[in-house]
Amino acid sequence: MHTERTNGLALLLEVLTVCCSTAADFEHLNSTAMHLPLHHSRGPCSPVSVPSDLPFSAVLTHDDARIASLAARLAKAPSSSSARPAVTVASLYRANDDVDGVAASLASVPLTPGTSYGVGNYVTRMGLGTPAKPYVMVVDTGSSLTWLQCSPCRVSCHRQSGPVFDPKTSSSYAAVSCSTPQCNDLSTATLNPAACSSSDVCIYQASYGDSSFSVGYLSKDTVSFGSNSVPNFYYGCGQDNEGLFGRSAGLMGLARNKLSLLYQLAPTLGYSFSYCLPSSSSSGYLSIGSYNPGQYSYTPMVSSTLDDSLYFIKLSGMTVAGKPLAISSSEYSSLPTIIDSGTVITRLPTTVYDALSKAVAGAMKGTKRADAYSILDTCFVGQASSLRVPAVSMAFSGGAALKLSAQNLLVDVDSSTTCLAFAPARSAAIIGNTQQQTFSVVYDVKSNRIGFAAGGCR
Secondary structure (H helix, E strand, O other), X not given: OXXXXXXXXXXXXXXXXXXXXXXXXXXXXXOOEEEEEEEEOOOOOOOOOOOOOOOHHHHHHHHHHHHHHHHHHHOOOOOOOOXXXXXXXXXXXXXXXXXXXXXXXXXXXOOOOOOOOOOOOEEEEEEEOOOOEEEEEEEEOOOOOOEEEEOOOOOEOOOOOOOOEOHHHOOOOXXXXXXXXXXXXXXXXXXXXXXXOOOOXXXXXXXXXXXXXXXXXXXXXXXXXXXXXXXXXXXXXXXXXXXXXXXXXXXXXXXXXXXXXXXXXXXXXXXXXXXXXXXXXXXEEEXXXXXXHHHOXXXXXXXXXXXXXXXXXXXXXXXXXXXXXXXXXXXXXXXXEXXXXXXXXXXXXXXXXXXXXXXXXXXXXXOOEEOOEOOEOOEEEOOHHHOOOOOEEEEEOOOOEEEEXXXXXXXXXXXXXXXXXXXXXXXXXXXXXXXXXXXXXXXXXXOOEEEEEOOOOO
16 A cells, blocks of 8 residues: 555656646747647646536536537627626726726626636736736637736636736736727627727727626737747736636637737747647647647638638548448538637537447447436446547548547546547537647648647647
8 A cells, every 4th residue: 555655646746747847848939939838727737726626517517608608609699698798898988997097996886707717728827017927828719819807806806826917017008099900809809899988998898608708908018928028919908807717817819810819929920829738637838830840730721701710620530440430421511610729528510429429339338338427428437547448530621630549538527437528519510628638739820721740748
């Protein structure tokens, strides 16, 4: 027993040493690329804390809310949380606000904040202001506007790791007026109209359809990564921030939009970024700028009129134990397909999902089945790392493929149960982050392609 404990402690120390020490190696900016450490919110080196007893059902609840949000975007439907930001915008306007905080504080508004935890997200650090101070940010390929909580939090701020950004402490901070092109661009970046305060400060509304939202002032300041900085970065300075953001300071947007971090850094670094989404026991990276093109297999980005800020690709086939699923190839493209860093469980067209579930269950017929868990209906007794699972591959147009490991195929929902990490889609298929974990994924927007390479995380 003593030996087992010693070995377990040694393994834990090894994981902590590897993931926490190599993270610093990424944090630099050169003339062609910016590199940042990327952590799973529940990983051992995560800068945000998530309760250790948080059930996996909470992850699925958050994930289903994100799916609903994406579905509303694709349907061009109003956000389910639109009424609440409207109240906040009216309050910000009525305050006769001075962004430096001279004016009187806003009157209290009754709040119904959403549950605040980050359970399936990936986080990194971003510096802001002069002098620069670091803030933990959720990385999201499905969002455009970068925003973070700002003092004085005129309406509400959720709990975050570290202090809230105070614009008064930054000599390079400036509020953005309503007459600027950037204020006008908010309607495409947030899918909500901009508003204007009585002191001519542009107000943004970023609502996510799942009761989460951020409302505040469009601002510009110097953004920093390591010891390097980029001036005149446009972002949201949040005064009312509620919902599923965890202990992060805010959100870093990497979607296809001129206000996203990617597009604002592109004149210096180029229109591409790559990442390796780590598991909860490893460290990954986010890199913006140049990359090694030879290591990837590519699939073209697909144009879509549904939402031109999201990343669409074409799923062309799947195999289980080397055998194609017993469905027509046309079923794979029966719904549009999005690749997304913030969705945990991959959604497939129902016919494809049913065929995959049947094929995996058949290949694992010697493994004891477990009851369904929430939206996951193909479950087994045991843990993914200890079960024999079939080789499963996802193929995309152009020849790119994801050859899934057991941890990419199955997700452990509790100490004795693991489930197929896929579910039926609603209005769009979504390639989620469980299937992307430990792969290097590059988004080459200039060349209109996405690439995959195995073994990306350390």
